[in-house]
Amino acid sequence: MAKGKKTVFYCQNCGHEESKWLGQCPMCKEWNTFVEEKTESGITRGTTVSARSVREAKVIPLAEVEADDDERCRTGIGELDRVLGGGIVPGSLVLVGGDPGIGKSTLLLQVCQRLAEMKKILYISGEESQAQIRLRANRMGQFAHNLLLLCETNLDLIRGVIEREKPELVIIDSIQTMYSEEVASAPGSVSQVRESTNIFMQLAKGLCIPIFIVGHVTKEGTVAGPRVLEHMVDTVLYFEGDRHASYRILRAVKNRFGSTNEIGVFEMRQDGLAEVENPSEYMLSGKPENASGSVVACSMEGTRPILLEIQALVCRSNFGMPRRTAAGTDYNRVNLLMAVLEKRLGMALSNCDAYVNIAGGIRINEPAIDLGIVMAVISSFRNRPIDEKMIVFGEVGLSGEVRAVNMPEQRVAEARKLGFETCILPEVCLKMVKGVKGIRLVGVKNINDVVGFI
Numbered sequence: 001m002a003k004g005k006k007t008v009f010y011c012q013n014c015g016h017e018e019s020k021w022l023g024q025c026p027m028c029k030e031w032n033t034f035v036e037e038k039t040e041s042g043i044t045r046g047t048t049v050s051a052r053s054v055r056e057a058k059v060i061p062l063a064e065v066e067a068d069d070d071e072r073c074r075t076g077i078g079e080l081d082r083v084l085g086g087g088i089v090p091g092s093l094v095l096v097g098g099d100p101g102i103g104k105s106t107l108l109l110q111v112c113q114r115l116a117e118m119k120k121i122l123y124i125s126g127e128e129s130q131a132q133i134r135l136r137a138n139r140m141g142q143f144a145h146n147l148l149l150l151c152e153t154n155l156d157l158i159r160g161v162i163e164r165e166k167p168e169l170v171i172i173d174s175i176q177t178m179y180s181e182e183v184a185s186a187p188g189s190v191s192q193v194r195e196s197t198n199i200f201m202q203l204a205k206g207l208c209i210p211i212f213i214v215g216h217v218t219k220e221g222t223v224a225g226p227r228v229l230e231h232m233v234d235t236v237l238y239f240e241g242d243r244h245a246s247y248r249i250l251r252a253v254k255n256r257f258g259s260t261n262e263i264g265v266f267e268m269r270q271d272g273l274a275e276v277e278n279p280s281e282y283m284l285s286g287k288p289e290n291a292s293g294s295v296v297a298c299s300m301e302g303t304r305p306i307l308l309e310i311q312a313l314v315c316r317s318n319f320g321m322p323r324r325t326a327a328g329t330d331y332n333r334v335n336l337l338m339a340v341l342e343k344r345l346g347m348a349l350s351n352c353d354a355y356v357n358i359a360g361g362i363r364i365n366e367p368a369i370d371l372g373i374v375m376a377v378i379s380s381f382r383n384r385p386i387d388e389k390m391i392v393f394g395e396v397g398l399s400g401e402v403r404a405v406n407m408p409e410q411r412v413a414e415a416r417k418l419g420f421e422t423c424i425l426p427e428v429c430l431k432m433v434k435g436v437k438g439i440r441l442v443g444v445k446n447i448n449d450v451v452g453f454i
Helices: 078-084 104-115 130-138 155-165 190-207 279-283 331-345 367-382 408-417 427-432 447-453
Strands: 002-011 034-043 093-098 121-125 147-151 169-173 211-216 235-240 247-255 263-269 272-275 294-301 304-316 324-327 352-358 390-392 422-426 440-444
Touching: 002 190, 034 190, 078 235, 078 247, 078 263, 093 104, 093 190, 104 121, 104 130, 104 169, 104 211, 104 272, 121 130, 121 155, 130 147, 147 155, 155 190, 169 190, 190 211, 263 279, 279 304, 294 367, 294 408, 304 367, 304 408, 324 331, 331 352, 331 367, 331 447, 352 367, 367 390, 367 447, 408 422, 408 427, 422 427, 427 440, 440 447
Parallel strands: 093 211, 093 235, 121 147, 121 169, 169 211, 294 390, 324 352, 390 422, 422 440
Antiparallel strands: 002 034, 235 247, 247 263, 263 272, 294 304, 304 352
16 A cells, blocks of 8 residues: 555635635635645555455345334424424434534533433533533533533544443534544644544444534634535534524524424523524514504415514615615515516616615515515605504515415414404415405505505
8 A cells, every 4th residue: 555645625615626726616616715735645556355355235125124203302492303304313413503602502502401311412522621511501500410521522532432332412512623633634624524524424324323513604714614514414404693683593404304494493591592482473573663664574484484574764865876785685686676666666766775674683585575575665665654463475576466475374374373464465375365264365466456555
């Protein structure tokens, strides 16, 4: 075996490998993300493979494979179970990503608190000492003795502890601190992150132990982000939200055992993360009364309807080029809807500044909020408030038509539960919501039909 050192360049955003440095990554199109790393390459000459060294692969018909959904382990946190698809699958490898300080370690420590009463859990930390973890745990309450702590970053030692202790759940915090002595690069590099994840994947599948991995995302790109290993894990969960705000949104970007449309909503408190069981009521708290440019719309996240407030501010521009700003929704979509208003309703918006905001800081890209954005812009432009007991949803096309959206009955039912009296929705969806009583339903075909409600 002849070994030699080889220099390669890795993109720290997507993990793409090149033999030379490039200013822009050809895969993810990010700039200045390539870093140099040295790897060992081995070349084997004149060797033959012994028949004993080749394991006999065993095949089995798919119909004979046993798989039961009841094997999932409930975490005791309903919002997390919803995002995971019903609970933790044995032998799964789950990546929890997000900005530093967003609450990843806090959530996983709360999972340990709930499960340690009946399962043996190993919490491996490469960033904090045992005393620091204890101080953070004291704010959450009592912990059972089944929670074991290990502060180590060497993968060989960690593998030995997992194989010896055989825990029923393993937490790795974080993957950027782990290193293998067989890899020449520094901890946090693309090579180390890949090697570490590969080892934990083998442990999870071989010992049938679920493993949660924490991965940090940084804007500077100084450490390898979790996007490098998204294809290796079974589930990718991302924490969203401003770290200075009180709420957090947990979203499944990838899930081999469930839907990727579900979200979990949490509120950061002194004693940890608290579940928000009714996000609609939480998002609508503090809504202004009799204010123009404010309307309540309904969006679907998976199977959960979420009511949110859309705000718009339209005013005359003092410059030749009007300013447009969108917070919480797609900027290009807002420009498109304003162009539809100009063309189909004759509204002179070309000389107006426009600011559209989804209150609460949540980000929504669903087309069903198009009608809400349109009505908020018209309300602000005319300076006329919209009825506070009215809710709207529907997709708006380029010709001004209001198109159908999915799951209208669930949206109307959620609006009725929160006390709304009128619902404006696409006319083609009326026949799907006939079973919902106690709320006035108004079907519209195009944006001309909604002008009378403002």
